[in-house]
Amino acid sequence: MLESSHQNLAMVTCTAPVNIAVVKYWGKRNEDLILPINSSLSVTLHQEQLKTTTTIACSRSFQQDRIWLNGKEEDISCPRLQSCLQEIRRLARKRRNTGDPTSDISVVSHKVHICSVNNFPTAAGLASSAAGYACLVYTLSQLFGVEGELSTVARQGSGSACRSLYGGFVQWKMGERSDGKDSIAEQVESESYWPELRVLILVVSAEQKSVGSTSGMHTSVETSQLLKYRADVVVPCRMVEMIRVIRQRDFPAFGELTMKDSNQFHATCLDTYPPIFYLNNVSHRIISLVHRYNQFYGETRVAYTFDAGPNAVIYTLQEHVPEFVQVVRHFFPSEANGSEFVRGLPVCSADLSEEL
Numbered sequence: 311m312l313e314s315s316h317q318n319l320a321m322v323t324c325t326a327p328v329n330i331a332v333v334k335y336w337g338k339r340n341e342d343l344i345l346p347i348n349s350s351l352s353v354t355l356h357q358e359q360l361k362t363t364t365t366i367a368c369s370r371s372f373q374q375d376r377i378w379l380n381g382k383e384e385d386i387s388c389p390r391l392q393s394c395l396q397e398i399r400r401l402a403r404k405r406r407n408t409g410d411p412t413s414d415i416s417v418v419s420h421k422v423h424i425c426s427v428n429n430f431p432t433a434a435g436l437a438s439s440a441a442g443y444a445c446l447v448y449t450l451s452q453l454f455g456v457e458g459e460l461s462t463v464a465r466q467g468s469g470s471a472c473r474s475l476y477g478g479f480v481q482w483k484m485g486e487r488s489d490g491k492d493s494i495a496e497q498v499e500s501e502s503y504w505p506e507l508r509v510l511i512l513v514v515s516a517e518q519k520s521v522g523s524t525s526g527m528h529t530s531v532e533t534s535q536l537l538k539y540r541a542d543v544v545v546p547c548r549m550v551e552m553i554r555v556i557r558q559r560d561f562p563a564f565g566e567l568t569m570k571d572s573n574q575f576h577a578t579c580l581d582t583y584p585p586i587f588y589l590n591n592v593s594h595r596i597i598s599l600v601h602r603y604n605q606f607y608g609e610t611r612v613a614y615t616f617d618a619g620p621n622a623v624i625y626t627l628q629e630h631v632p633e634f635v636q637v638v639r640h641f642f643p644s645e646a647n648g649s650e651f652v653r654g655l656p657v658c659s660a661d662l663s664e665e666l
């Protein structure tokens with residue numbers, strides 16, 4: 311695809327991490343601009359096991375924009391891809407018009423070839439859209455020399471993607487404006503703020519989910535009264551609380567809020583009509599195991615959260631990782647199927663600030 315024989319070929323490769331929300335985003339007030347009905351907060355997982363790598367080349371000789379995702383060509387006319395491409399090109403032209411002498415504008419008018427690979431299951435509830443669109447927007451910005459606030463651009467690819475542009479603990483403020491200019495991501499604390507915090511990913515199924523996040527949340531907004539209550543009443547208070555407990559590094563409070571928020575999100579999926587089931591029996595067994603484990607010690611040592619899929623993300627402190635991994639291995643012996651993503655096997659236990 312990326313042949314060096316092309317004239318004026320410029321090429322950039324970047325990686326972007328996934329982020330896993332502890333206060334979930336679910337529901338849009340504007341579907342075109344991707345403006346949410348509530349603010350959300352996530353932890354960015356800076357590690358090797360779950361990331362997107364995107365290479366973008368541009369050349370005068372390319373006839374059209376094209377994209378390959380995990381080796382397969384996808385339709386570039388997808389409106390979300392178009393929003394990101396148009397926005398970055400607009401910002402690049404704006405930079406030229408303001409006379410920035412360092413901007414190399416010749417490339418902006420060239421077509422791009424995008425090649426993006428996720429090293430983890432795509433569309434399985436492990437935030438591939440977040441890492442994918444954050445990586446797309448960041449790589450385009452590097453290629454076209456665009457600087458500054460990019461979260462409003464990544465947001466227009468996939469809402470959760472705006473949070474993957476920052477490390478550590480990140481909030482996406484829902485904003486109030488109808489043009490979305492104040493619907494941005496902001497770092498709450500950096501990745502080094504809480505060094506003992508660890509993440510385990512328990513891959514229950516690498517299969518593509520049957521209801522994608524976009525269509526699932528659309529139906530929830532249309533039909534769930536519980537979602538409206540959650541967005542209007544629960545989340546505003548929970549955001550304040552969550553930021554407070556993170557700043558205090560209070561794991562029991564952080565863990566309890568995280569689990570309650572995951573449970574309420576899945577309750578809104580059940581309250582959607584027709585209902586959406588993202589969790590399966592193994593997910594339910596993981597939830598029970600975590601509660602039994604915490605009850606045994608009489609404190610919250612481990613917390614689960616599930617995005618729109620059956621796979622569990624476990625937050626805990628470093629000191630509890632070895633024992634909890636043993637417990638998981640005991641109850642969920644891994645299936646030797648040759649895959650790196652095996653049922654019940656924690657595929658990563660990562661320091662949030664691990665270098666890429």
Ligand code: ADP
Nearest residue numbers: 362426432433434435436437438439442522523
């Ligand atoms: P997930 O839970 O994995 O985020 P979603 O339903 O939210 O699942 O989004 C999956 C979609 O995100 C994919 O079908 C694809 O359109 C898009 N996507 C995933 N990875 C990438 C990528 N690396 N580059 C561009 N788009 C991507």
Ligand code: DP6
Nearest residue numbers: 331334335468469470523524617618
């Ligand atoms: C459950 O960001 O994937 O992971 O904006 O339609 O692309 P679109 O949806 P997406 O939804 C993520 C939902 C979630 C919760 C979260 O990440 O906050």
Ligand code: CO
Nearest residue numbers: 437439440523
């Ligand atoms: Co997604």
